[in-house]
Amino acid sequence: MPVTYFHRYRMQYDLREGLFAPLPVPEGYSFLPWQEKLLDDHARVKFESFRNELDASVFPCLGDNDGCRRLMKEISCRQGFVPQATWLVQHARTDQASATHYENCGTVQGIRIQTDVGAIQNIGIAHAHRGQGLGALLVYHCLKGFEEAGVRFVTLEVTSHNTGAFRLYQRLGFSVLKTVFKSVEVSY
Numbered sequence: 676m677p678v679t680y681f682h683r684y685r686m687q688y689d690l691r692e693g694l695f696a697p698l699p700v701p702e703g704y705s706f707l708p709w710q711e712k713l714l715d716d717h718a719r720v721k722f723e724s725f726r727n728e729l730d731a732s733v734f735p736c737l738g739d740n741d742g743c744r745r746l747m748k749e750i751s752c753r754q755g756f757v758p759q760a761t762w763l764v765q766h767a768r769t770d771q772a773s774a775t776h777y778e779n780c781g782t783v784q785g786i787r788i789q790t791d792v793g794a795i796q797n798i799g800i801a802h803a804h805r806g807q808g809l810g811a812l813l814v815y816h817c818l819k820g821f822e823e824a825g826v827r828f829v830t831l832e833v834t835s836h837n838t839g840a841f842r843l844y845q846r847l848g849f850s851v852l853k854t855v856f857k858s859v860e861v862s863y
């Protein structure tokens with residue numbers, strides 16, 4: 676099968692230099708810490724956030740509901756899983772009859788890859804909720820969780836053509852460590 680290569684940046688945040696100051700949480704949103712019972716919620720938001728996005732071509736499981744569930748299960752069962760760095764964003768909306776409707780709209784997971792190095796996994800905000808600072812707040816919550824878990828350096832990988840995400844990480848204080856290539860088999 677033919678193979679295509681995606682150019683990606685490995686980026687790092689040095690927690691020894693402190694955490695950036697977060698902006699206030701927009702009204703109606705809350706950040707829920709990891710609980711096993713939220714696994715399916717994380718998986719569904721992951722799918723909502725990544726389907727039709729560039730990274731679903733790089734990691735086909737992200738463009739598939741079952742794939743996202745398998746991935747969430749695999750991450751949460753890993754020995755290095757860091758629950759404190761794993762967050763779900765929820766939006767609450769009250770309608771005219773005063774009934775409150777909850778919608779999950781963001782997810783991130785953290786794993787420890789070395790004693791003092793953590794890795795951010797699959798951060799995503801559902802389309803309708805982007806551009807309000809939730810992505811930055813999710814990164815903040817994740818970094819804070821890593822810090823509490825005793826991690827000093829936090830890495831992530833971003834596809835170089837994912838300019839919005841790359842710009843966000845740069846703005847928050849991540850720097851590029853190196854470039855890597857991810858090979859993906861393509862079927863025509």
Ligand SMILES: CC(C)(COP(=O)(O)OP(=O)(O)OC[C@H]1O[C@@H](n2cnc3c(N)ncnc32)[C@H](O)[C@@H]1OP(=O)(O)O)[C@@H](O)C(=O)NCCC(=O)NCCS
Pocket residue numbers: 724725728730797798799800801804805806807808809810811812832833834837839840842843846
């Ligand atoms: C990358 C992603 C998580 C960013 O989420 P987001 O919630 O839109 O992020 P933010 O709102 O914090 O920042 C996005 C932009 O909104 C702007 N913004 C932040 N707060 C804002 C506000 N209150 N009002 C208007 N704009 C605002 C930011 O300045 C930023 O602008 P920039 O693109 O010029 O840097 C989201 O686009 C996503 O899920 N993408 C698909 C999945 C993906 O690619 N994930 C990354 C894998 S590495």
